[in-house]
């Protein structure tokens with residue numbers, strides 16, 4: 197079938213994107229679902245910093261590629277072998293398809309699925325297929341989703357069925373921002389009631405971590421960012437303290453406010469500077485979690501002796517160490533109870549044609565979560 201999609205033809209095109217238009221809105225060909233695959237009519241697709249990192253080349257991926265990995269939609273057609281979904285089901289797309297059979301999957305860590313990671317790196321679906329074409333040549337899939345498009349053919353294992361009462365534009369945020377941000381707090385770090393936490397980098401994922409830390413009952417939730425309006429929003433969402441990272445004594449301010457640092461610090465900006473800051477504001481015996489995605493060549497200098505003498509822990513977190521089939525329905529239920537107000541991260545709804553300008557807003561720190569609605 198013919199669909200409209202946002203195609204990234206080359207990485208590293210200079211901003212402003214409203215003029216340079218790295219994403220071109222084109223009519224492309226989408227194949228019907230193969231064995232174990234599903235055709236989804238995309239209802240909403242969020243703009244995430246990891247899409248931006250592919251556009252600017254920080255996170256290299258094969259091109260041409262149809263971007264978009266944080267989405268929700270409605271099942272349109274089932275491929276052979278898919279028997280546990282039906283046409284009309286509401287689904288959230290998950291950006292690592294888990295095979296269910298590899299060692300990480302068997303260990304209950306589907307975010308680390310090996311065939312899933314290999315398919316994502318290659319720009320294919322889990323089956324190895326590319327279902328998108330333009331003028332007879334294949335286009336790559338982004339993280340098994342390619343959801344900046346009217347329809348997507350995806351692996352069954354890239355989908356979680358959700359409560360149809362949930363508005364689909366809000367549901368989209370659960371696929372990346374909420375699973376990653378809340379999961380980092382609840383699963384990776386296991387923040388405990390009465391503990392202290394800090395979040396460095398307040399995009400959609402970071403603010404989700406703030407919500408997660410509030411939900412977990414941390415007695416102090418410290419928000420750190422470069423933008424005053426994001427710090428304000430974090431406070432409205434329940435952060436007890438907010439500090440601007442541009443201040444030269446930001447580290448001292450946080451340490452003074454938290455009696456020597458926090459037990460759990462989260463780096464969600466995807467930068468070495470943010471990670472250094474997160475590490476410095478972690479107290480002795482504490483845990484620093486990084487879930488941001490810096491360019492592959494960047495390394496962090498950490499005094500090794502600290503890890504020993506202060507019993508520090510540094511942990512990575514991918515998709516919030518989530519088991520999406522377990523965690524996504526939990527987070528949706530908490531949202532519906534008003535305990536995880538992720539709708540407050542939504543800063544705009546837009547048409548696919550306006551996507552380049554919207555990435556400028558994300559790049560300039562002027563937006564948290566913007567969602568393309570179809």
Ligand code: ZN
Pocket residue numbers: 244245246247265266372373
């Ligand atoms: Zn994302």
Ligand code: ZN
Pocket residue numbers: 294295296297298299300301308309310311312
């Ligand atoms: Zn697997």
